[in-house]
Amino acid sequence: MDFTEQLRILQAAQGNPALLALATVDLAHNALPAGERTRIKDALVAAAVPHWCDRDFLAALLETTPEEGERLFGQLRALAVVEPFPARGEHAVNVHEAARLALREHLRTTDAARWKALSTCARAHVGQSTEPTPALRHSTTSSPLTNPPPPPLARRWTGNSPMADAPRFAMRLPLPSGN
């Protein structure tokens, strides 16, 4: 893809955070046919509904085969908006929080039925697992259509910030002098 085309794709998003996140699919997988990229975008939106997902979780959300779930999962991992989520296993990922929240809101406002279906599916999938209750709450931070604020457990120290674009500070403690 030439550089002009890359700019055109981003310009078309008009600064909308959700559309910018979806545009990363076109940027990363530009060699794929449009239909395949649309499928990856659907997978990105689905992956943004729970807090995290893995290959099996993604396949459940998309109601597809494990094989296609694995393929789409691999394509999602090539996106910069998708990051490892080691707390749920070596192969778990999450959509970066800023993008995740934007994609959820985009879905909720543009396709409420899909939002509800994915939320219900996510809750059911986590409910089938053996995870303790906090993980369940963590994974379905918003009930369909009502969209309450996430519970405190979902805001704990997990390496994600709901205000990822806000100023951040770093402090370092160097070696004491003379040692």
Added chain:
Amino acid sequence: MDAELRAFAERLEVPAPKPGTGVSLQLAEIFTSVKQAARPTLLIFDTFELAGEAERWVKDNLLLAVIRAPWLRVIIVGQRVPKSYGEPWADFSSQPIELHPPTPEEWFTYGKSYKASPEFTLEWARSLHAFANGKSSVIAQVCGPEA
């Protein structure tokens, strides 16, 4: 959180803490093991503003321990970090460094490592930055290594 702390301990090559005992107790257990080893260790804590109960442990235990642990370095990152003024460990800390999202110029410098094309110019990086609203995850997709 138990799983994250277990992974944290694994990376430090110390025994996993007892699960279900709370963040502070598990961190304390991990740190006890780290102290026994006394090997050069760097601890990085991100998103400190969401540390919750662990904030007190960091301030009251970990940072104090730095004074007597020359093998230990601590980096704390967040929208809010502990203030060193008046603290016993103040002499061992540097001033906070405010982090900013990368500028177009910085993205251009970064991207040159991956983009050999003459089309990749500073002007192009500025347009990219503008259209992406400065969002690092989007710009990194373009300026970083190929997927």
